Amino acid sequence: xxxxxxxxxxxxxxxxxxxxxxxxxxxxxxxxxxxxxxxxxxxxxxxxxxxxxxxxxxxxxxxxxxxxxxxxxxxxxxxxxxxxxxxxxxxxxxxxxxxxxxxxxxxxxxxxxxxxxxxxxxxxxxxxxxxxxxxxxxxxx
Amino acid sequence: xxxxxxxxxxxxxxxxxxxxxxxxxxxxxxxxxxxxxxxxxxxxxxxxxxxxxxxxxxxxxxxxxxxxxxxxxxxxxxxxxxxxxxxxxxxxxxxxxxxxxxxxxxxxxxxxxxxxxxxxxxxxxxxxxxxxxxxxxxxxxxxxxxxxxxxxxxxxxxxxxxxxxxxxxxxxxxxxxxxxxxxxxxxxxxxxxxxxxxxxxxxxxxxxxxxxxxxxxxxxxxxxxxxxxxxxxxxxxxxxxxxxxxxxxxxxxxxxxxxxxxxxxxxxxxxxxxxxxxxxxxxxxxxxxxxxxxxxxxxxxxxxxxxxxxxxxxxxxxxxxxxxxxxxxxxxxxxxxxxxxxxxxxxxxxxxxxxxxxxxxxxxxxxxxxxxxxxxxxxxxxxxxxxxxxxxxxxxxxxxxxxxxxxxxxxxxxxxxxxxxxxxxxxxxxxxxxxxx
Numbered sequence: 001x002x003x004x005x006x007x008x009x010x011x012x013x014x015x016x017x018x019x020x021x022x023x024x025x026x027x028x029x030x031x032x033x034x035x036x037x038x039x040x041x042x043x044x045x046x047x048x049x050x051x052x053x054x055x056x057x058x059x060x061x062x063x064x065x066x067x068x069x070x071x072x073x074x075x076x077x078x079x080x081x082x083x084x085x086x087x088x089x090x091x092x093x094x095x096x097x098x099x100x101x102x103x104x105x106x107x108x109x110x111x112x113x114x115x116x117x118x119x120x121x122x123x124x125x126x127x128x129x130x131x132x133x134x135x136x137x138x139x140x141x
Numbered sequence: 142x143x144x145x146x147x148x149x150x151x152x153x154x155x156x157x158x159x160x161x162x163x164x165x166x167x168x169x170x171x172x173x174x175x176x177x178x179x180x181x182x183x184x185x186x187x188x189x190x191x192x193x194x195x196x197x198x199x200x201x202x203x204x205x206x207x208x209x210x211x212x213x214x215x216x217x218x219x220x221x222x223x224x225x226x227x228x229x230x231x232x233x234x235x236x237x238x239x240x241x242x243x244x245x246x247x248x249x250x251x252x253x254x255x256x257x258x259x260x261x262x263x264x265x266x267x268x269x270x271x272x273x274x275x276x277x278x279x280x281x282x283x284x285x286x287x288x289x290x291x292x293x294x295x296x297x298x299x300x301x302x303x304x305x306x307x308x309x310x311x312x313x314x315x316x317x318x319x320x321x322x323x324x325x326x327x328x329x330x331x332x333x334x335x336x337x338x339x340x341x342x343x344x345x346x347x348x349x350x351x352x353x354x355x356x357x358x359x360x361x362x363x364x365x366x367x368x369x370x371x372x373x374x375x376x377x378x379x380x381x382x383x384x385x386x387x388x389x390x391x392x393x394x395x396x397x398x399x400x401x402x403x404x405x406x407x408x409x410x411x412x413x414x415x416x417x418x419x420x421x422x423x424x425x426x427x428x429x430x431x432x433x434x435x436x437x438x439x440x441x442x443x444x445x446x447x448x449x450x451x452x453x454x455x456x457x458x459x460x461x462x463x464x465x466x467x468x469x470x471x472x473x474x475x476x477x478x479x480x481x482x483x484x485x486x487x488x489x490x491x492x493x494x495x496x497x498x499x500x501x502x503x504x505x506x507x508x509x510x511x512x513x514x515x516x517x518x519x520x521x522x523x524x525x526x527x528x529x530x531x532x533x534x535x536x537x538x539x540x541x542x543x544x545x546x547x548x549x550x551x552x553x554x555x556x557x558x559x560x561x562x563x564x565x566x567x568x569x570x571x572x573x574x575x576x577x578x
Contacts, residue, residue, distance in 0.1 A: 004502045006509075023419065032501040033493040036293035043423045068498045 004032075004066040010050055010075075012059025015100075021062045022046035025073075029066065035139030041117040042071050042137045048110045049075045049133050055100050056080065057131065070119070070138045081127040089115065145182040146344045148202045148337035149189060153177050155199035160521030162191035162200060167411045168290060168492070172534070173524035183491045186286035187338040188411055188436045189445040202337035202446060205356035207363060210245055213329030213355065215321060217313045218246040219306060222253040222383070222391040223335040223441045224360055225461055226454030228368065234388075234461060238380040240371035241333075244363070248317060249380055252332070253387030255309035257470035260386055260399035262302055262480055265472070267400065267430060273298050275406075275421070275429045278396055280304045282342035283436035284414055285486065289347070292418050293488035298432075301482040303348060305390065306332050306339060310353035311479040329355040333363055335444030336437065348482030359446040384468035392455040393440035397433040399468075405431040410438040494536065504536040511535060516547045 006028070008021035026043040030036075046062070053060045057079020065072045082088050089111050096106025115121050120136035158176035163169075170184035171191060178191075178199070191200040210216045218241040225234050238249045259280075266272055279285055279300040288295050303311075310330040318325045334340060334357040346352045389395030393409035406429055408417045414434045420426050437443030439451030447454065495501040508529070515528035523544040525531040534540035543549045 002499060002502070004506055019423075022423070026423070028505060030291075030293070030490075031492055031494055032505055033490055033496065033498060036488065040294045040422065047423050047425070066502065068502075 002067055006064040006066070008062040008064075010053050010059045010062055010077075012054055012057065015054055015103075018051050018054040019047050022050050025064050025071075029071070032066070034066070034071075038071065038137050038139040038141070042073070045114045045117040045135055045137065046073050046075070048113045049073070049135070051105060052110045053077045053079070055096050055105060060130070068139075070136050073133075073135045073137075075133040075135075076130070077132075078130040081129055081131055082123070082125045083127055085123055085125060146341060147180065147182060147185050147187055148204065148340035148344075149180065149185060149187050149192060150201060150203055151178050151180060152199045152201055155197045157197055157199070159197070160526075161194045161196060163521055163524070163526040164519075165190045165194045166526065167287065167415060169526050169530050171526070172540075173521075183489075184290065186283050186290065186436075187341040188283035188287070189337045190411055190436075192337065192445045202340060202359065204334065204337070204340045204359045204362065204446070205331070207244065207358055207366065209356045209358070210329055210331055214327040215248070215317060215323050215329070216246045217248045217250055217310075217317060217328065217330045218242075218244075218333060219250055219252050219309050219313065219330055219354065220333040221306070221335050221339075221360070221441060222251070222256070222388045222458070223444065223447060223454065224333050225388065226391060226442055226458040227360060227364060227447060227449045228371070228457070231457065231461065233377065234381040234383070235377045235379055236371050236374065237367070239374055239376075239378045240367050242378070242380075243370040243374070244366060246331075248313070250309055250313035250316075250330075251381060251383050251387070252305045252309045253383035253390060254470045255307075255312060255387075256305035256390040256396075257384060257387040257399075257468045258312075258472055258480065259302055259305050259308060260396070260468075261470075261472040262476045263300060263431075264400055264402075265476060266300070266302070267402070272300070275426070275432050276300050277421075278431070278433045279348070279482075280390070280396060280433075281338070281435050281437075281441075282347070283336070283338040283411075284434045285347055286338070287411075287414070287436070288418065289486060289489050290491050291415075292422055293490070294422055295418060296486040296488050298421075299486050301348065301485070302476075302480055303482065304342070305387075306342075306354060307346070307349070307352060308480050310355075314353055315479075331355060332357045333360055334358065335360050335441045335447045337446065338436065347486060348484055350483065360444075361446050361448050364448050382469050384466045384470075385462045386468040387470065388458060388462050388465065391440060391458055392442050392451075393435050394433065395440065397431055400431055402430055404429050405433065407433040407435075409435040409440050409443070411436045494533070507536045508532040511542065514542075514548065515545050518547075522546050 029039040057077035060077030063074040091112045092108040094108035100106045118135040119138045119141045122134040125131040156177045163171045168184045170181045277298045340357040343352045343354045386399040394407040397405040397407045442454040443451035494504045511532035519527040523531045
C-alpha cells in the first residue's frame with residue numbers, strides 16, 4: 001500500500017477544539033518517520049486552514065492523503081465562500097470578527113501562510129456554497 | 142559510557158503490575174508484561190513522573206551514595222540551589238554550605254554561581270542574535286531529552302550551553318586544581334541533585350562527550366545527615382557567593398527572569414511543557430525570545446528527589462534571596478569554551494514505526510483499523526497505556542490483539558458459540574436426532 005487516507009470532522013461550533021485534526025496529522029507523520037521539514041510545513045499550513053474553517057465557515061471536513069511522494073490535504077467547508085480570493089491572499093487582509101482577533105487570530109496571515117508553506121495550493125470557492133482548499137506538501141521540497 | 146543508562150529504574154519486587162505509571166509516562170515508555178512494569182529504554186527521558194505516581198514505590202532513582210566521595214583525594218560538593226529550600230527556618234545559605242563541608246567535602250561550589258554565568262552567557266548569545274528564536278532553555282535534561290525524541294524541528298532552538306551543573310563542575314575543578322596544586326583527575330565533583338534526570342545527564346550527557354561531574358547524590362539521601370550536621374555547627378564559614386539571579390534558578394521562571402527581557406515564557410510540569418512544545422513546533426507562539434521549560438511542577442524545587450513540597454521550598458527561597466545582591470558572578474571576556482555545547486542536539490526518532498516509509502504506512506493503517514476494534518476505554522489492563530498504544534505494539538509485533546480482555550472475551554464467546562452449536566447438533570446416526578425427520 002502506498003497511500004494512507006485520513007478523514008476528520010472539523011467542528012464549527014467549538015473554537016477550543018480547532019487545531020485537533022492538524023495536530024493528529026502531525027503526530028502520525030512523525031510516527032511514520034516522514035521528512036521533518038515536510039511534517040512542519042503540513043502542521044502549520046493545515047492548522048491555518050483548520051482555524052479558517054472554524055472562524056469563517058462553521059467547520060467542515062478534512063481529508064488527508066499521505067504517500068511517500070507527497071501529503072495532499074483537502075479542507076472542505078460549506079461556509080460563505082470567499083468573494084475576492086486575490087484580496088484574501090494578501091498578507092494582513094482579514095475579515096475575522098473582533099472576538100476571534102482578541103485571541104490573537106485573524107491577523108490576515110492564514111492564507112498567505114498556507115501559500116508560503118505548501119508546494120501547491122488550489123482554492124475552489126463559491127459565494128454562498130463553500131470553499132475547498134487543496135494543498136500539497138512534498139518532502140525535501 | 143552506557144548509552145542506555147537510566148537513573149529511573151524498577152524495583153520488580155515491589156511492582157504489582159498496576160497501571161498508574163504507564164498512564165502517566167509522557168513518552169509512553171512503560172508497559173506491564175507478566176505482571177511487572179518494563180521501561181522501554183530508548184524512549185525513557187528520566188523525567189521521574191513514574192516515581193512520583195507509583196503508589197507502591199516500585200519506581201526508584203539510581204544515584205550515588207555519600208561514600209562515593211572517598212574515591213577522590215579532593216572533594217567538591219556542587220549543591221543545587223533547590224537544596225536551600227528544603228530547610229525550615231533557614232536564614233543563611235552558609236549554614237548549608239558549612240554543613241556540607243562537615244560531611245567530608247573539602248570545598249563547596251554553588252551551582253547557582255554557575256547559573257549566573259550561564260545567564261550572562263545566554264544574554265550575550267541572545268544579543269548577538271544568531272540563535273533561532275525563540276531560544277529554548279537547555280537546563281532541564283528531561284526536557285532536552287523530550288525534545289530529542291519528539292520534536293525534530295525544535296532541536297535547533299535549544300540553547301547550546303551546558304547546564305549550570307556542568308559549568309560549575311568544570312570551573313570548580315579548574316580553580317581547585319590551580320589553587321591546591323592537585324591534578325584534576327584526583328578532584329571529584331559531586332552534584333547534590335533534586336532529580337533523576339540529572340543523574341542520567343552525568344552518565345550520558347548531551348552536547349558534550351563527557352561530564353566533569355563525578356557523581357550525583359540525591360537531596361533526599363543527604364538531607365537527614367546534613368541537617369544533623371547543620372544543627373551542631375559551632376561556627377559558620379562565609380562560603381556563599383551567589384546572588385538573587387543564581388538562587389532563582391531553583392524555581393520556574395528564575396532562569397527567564399535573569400535574562401532581563403520580558404519577552405519570555407516559563408512553563409513547568411511535563412504536560413504543560415508538551416503543550417508549549419507542540420505549539421512552538423506549529424509556530425503558534427510568536428514574538429517571544431526565550432522559552433524556559435521545566436519537566437517538574439514548580440521547576441527544580443518540584444524534583445522527585447526533594448524532601449519538601451515544591452511550593453514551600455519556593456517560598457523559602459524567596460525569603461533567602463531577599464537580601465542577596467542581584468548577582469555575584471560575571472563573565473569576564475568571551476564565553477569560555479567549557480560552557481558551550483560541543484555537539485548539536487540531534488533528533489532521535491525512537492517513536493517511528495519503521496525505517497521504511499511504505500512499511501510504516503502499512504503499519505499505520507493496521508493501527509488505525511485495530512484501534513477501532515478495541516473498546517477505546519484506555520483501561521490499561523493489556524499493559525499498554527491506551528488502546529491506540531496497544532494497536533501500535535501489535536503492529537510492531539511486540540503484543541497480541543488478545544492482550545485486550547474485551548477482544549479475548551469476544552474470542553471466547555465465539556468459541557463458546559461454536560462449541561454450543563457443535564454440541565447441539567446430533568450425528569445422523571443418533572437415536573432421536575432432528576435430522577431423522
